Amino acid sequence: MSKLTIALDIMGGDHGPPVILPAAVKAIQLHPDVHFTLCGDEDTIKAGTQPLTDSERNRVTIVHCSQVVEMGEAPTSALRNKKDSSMRRVIELVESGEADACVSAGNTGALLTLSFYLLKTLSGIDRPALINMMPTTGHHNVFLLDLGANVNCTPEILFQYGVMGSVLAQEVAGIESPRVALLNVGEEDIKGNAQVKSADQLFKDAPGINYIGYVEGDDIFTDHADVVVTDGFTGNVALKSSEGLAKLVINEVKRQSQKNFYTRLLAKIAFPLLKSIYNSVNPDQYNGASLIGLRGIVIKSHGNAQKDAFYYAIVQAMKEAKMHLPEKIKTKIETVLLEQL
Known part of the structure; x- marks a missing residue:
């Protein structure tokens, strides 16, 4: 270019x-x-x-x-x-x-x-999706979509999201074979609504997609998957909830570190560690959702x-x-x- x-x-x-x-x-x-x-x-x-x-x-x-x-x-x-x-x-x-x-x-x-x-x-x-990275406990970020472009999604649209998310993970994060998962209320096959179950079958039948099955909400941040697919309503709630929690943690660390002389001293000693934690969860650095x-x-x-x-x-x-x-x-x-x- x-x-x-x-x-x-x-x-x-x-x-x-x-x-x-x-x-x-x-x-x-x-x-x-x-x-x-x-x-x-x-x-x-x-x-x-x-x-x-x-x-x-x-x-x-x-x-x-x-x-x-x-x-x-x-x-x-x-x-x-x-x-x-x-x-x-x-x-x-x-x-x-x-x-x-x-x-x-x-x-x-x-x-x-x-x-x-x-x-x-x-x-x-059929429809574009909003996708963004979120931090995990592992070495990679996770890509979550949709974040609010479409609150109601057919199984076919969820499948399309997984394909697009896989490409983004490959290109942006350099992951050769991204692990793609569907967000669900449980990991068992019997769990979930009809749309999620139908999308699950589409992924299982698809060539060229490293589909690993269902994940639950707490798995988003555990480096269990590289791409997590859901509808826009659920994805937006998950995103906003995680951002709110990150801000709560950051503000609480700041507040506790200023309580008295001893906490200020400890905070000064632990500053490099606190800065590292802050940088890893600061929502600002994850700003910028792609409309793919x-x-x-x-x-x-x-x-x-x-x-x-x-x-x-x-x-x-x-x-x-x-x-x-x-x-x-x-x-x-x-x-x-x-x-x-």
Whole structure:
């Protein structure tokens, strides 16, 4: 790839430009081989990119957008009435090939709808899925999907998720034969609803997928599987619950370490260990869910992401663009998925 270009929705998210622009500036400064297209209010973007040098500014294109998709706006309204929004523009840049990937922290429903409408899905994929990495007790992260794109999933869609997740684990994590599992209320064959049981059989019959069966919720973090597949309702609850628990652990460690002189002294001695633990569970570094299954790369950042978290989402977009991820998913689908369905 001779020139890598990432399009950023500067206006999206709970905090908007005050958080996203510093993250964009950080990405521009740390990745001199990447070009960036910043979409949003032109005056706001110019003011927020003042820290850039002239050479850094030469790698930045500003696209003025007169509209913003609000966080509580209905997806259909964003599709019909916000044709000059920063969110729509970054997706259009991917569609036209002017950008290799895009990142937005905006309204999830609107981003899904616009991406589905403008980019379309790959052949053999019914619905795109939101997928992200989560930490485990082992040496690898686990990929969990779907995280909220589709709350109701047929067995065929769950199977498609497993194929796509397997490709992402291979390309991003370098796992030769990713272990794919279905999230269930138990590991026994008799457990689960009809959709999960039917999907289980599809996986068992599929060539080229390292399917290991069912896992329960507590297995997500034990390095039992590399890819865990579930519907968007369950996946979103699991994601938000784990993030809340991680924040609870981090805040409780901070609080306990400041209780008195002795705990402050112990915390200072244990600082390297505490920092290592913090880095391993900090949700910020796992920000950036991939909307996979589309004919282009779309990364969804948390709406409440701060600067560092949004920066990690940008890095994820760059990784997937360099790997040509949609093309590799398409190849896998043609060799595995289309033969099965």
